[in-house]
Amino acid sequence: MAKLVELVREALEQMPPETRFRPEDEEVIARHRETLLSWTPELVQAFYDTLFAHPPTKAVFREGERPDREKTLEGWWQRTVEGPLDETYFAWMAKVGLVHVVRGVKNPMTLSMLSFVADFVENKSFKAVLPEAEPLSEAFHRLNTSVGVVITYAYDSFRAQALYEITGIEGALMDRIGQQESQAILKRLIEEGE
Numbered sequence: 001m002a003k004l005v006e007l008v009r010e011a012l013e014q015m016p017p018e019t020r021f022r023p024e025d026e027e028v029i030a031r032h033r034e035t036l037l038s039w040t041p042e043l044v045q046a047f048y049d050t051l052f053a054h055p056p057t058k059a060v061f062r063e064g065e066r067p068d069r070e071k072t073l074e075g076w077w078q079r080t081v082e083g084p085l086d087e088t089y090f091a092w093m094a095k096v097g098l099v100h101v102v103r104g105v106k107n108p109m110t111l112s113m114l115s116f117v118a119d120f121v122e123n124k125s126f127k128a129v130l131p132e133a134e135p136l137s138e139a140f141h142r143l144n145t146s147v148g149v150v151i152t153y154a155y156d157s158f159r160a161q162a163l164y165e166i167t168g169i170e171g172a173l174m175d176r177i178g179q180q181e182s183q184a185i186l187k188r189l190i191e192e193g194e
């Protein structure tokens with residue numbers, strides 16, 4: 001099985017560089033460390049209010065679990081803001097993606113909340129009239145897009161690995177089967193006028 005950092009590299013390399021998290025992004029985040037950390041309680045509250053207001057995401061949580069999850073998110077935010085936002089960070093995120101899978105959190109839930117966090121930073125930065133509101137917001141959009149890319153890429157790879165262990169079908173063959181089947185489905189959709 002490929003190491004997590006190798007998966008991270010493979011995933012990030014597929015992103016056009018303009019869309020990928022970059023060193024200047026990490027620098028602008030570092031310059032705003034104190035401000036970003038001061039937003040922690042508000043971010044955590046808004047994050048979980050959003051998840052608990054939506055039945056499919058609310059259903060993931062166990063009775064009385066919210067305080068623990070809030071602490072988890074606080075820790076994640078602190079680690080994110082304090083950096084370093086290196087391969088180890090992205091590899092950790094791939095692992096967190098897997099922790100989520102085990103608990104029945106679907107990728108659309110995680111990806112939309114990554115976007116929620118980036119939007120939160122953008123709104124707060126502009127409201128606070130931070131001189132670097134724009135680069136800071138862009139940095140979080142690129143960071144969370146990159147995290148989402150890593151999570152979904154690693155997820156595909158873990159699934160391929162699980163399938164290989166159960167069926168013995170190699171990932172490359174499964175990709176070919178997937179491509180062929182997609183072609184057949186696409187043909188049917190076109191024929192049915194969808």
Ligand code: HEM
Nearest residue numbers: 051057060061072073076096099103105109110113114117
């Ligand atoms: C921005 C998106 C998200 C981030 C950054 C995030 C971050 C994390 C982190 C760091 C952990 C701890 C993982 C570990 O124990 O190693 C965690 C656990 C968890 N997260 Fe998330 N999360 C996100 C979205 C979500 C969503 C959308 C849900 C549910 C709808 C969710 C539900 C959970 C649950 C239930 C656990 C506990 C897993 C367990 O140990 O049983 N998370 N999350």
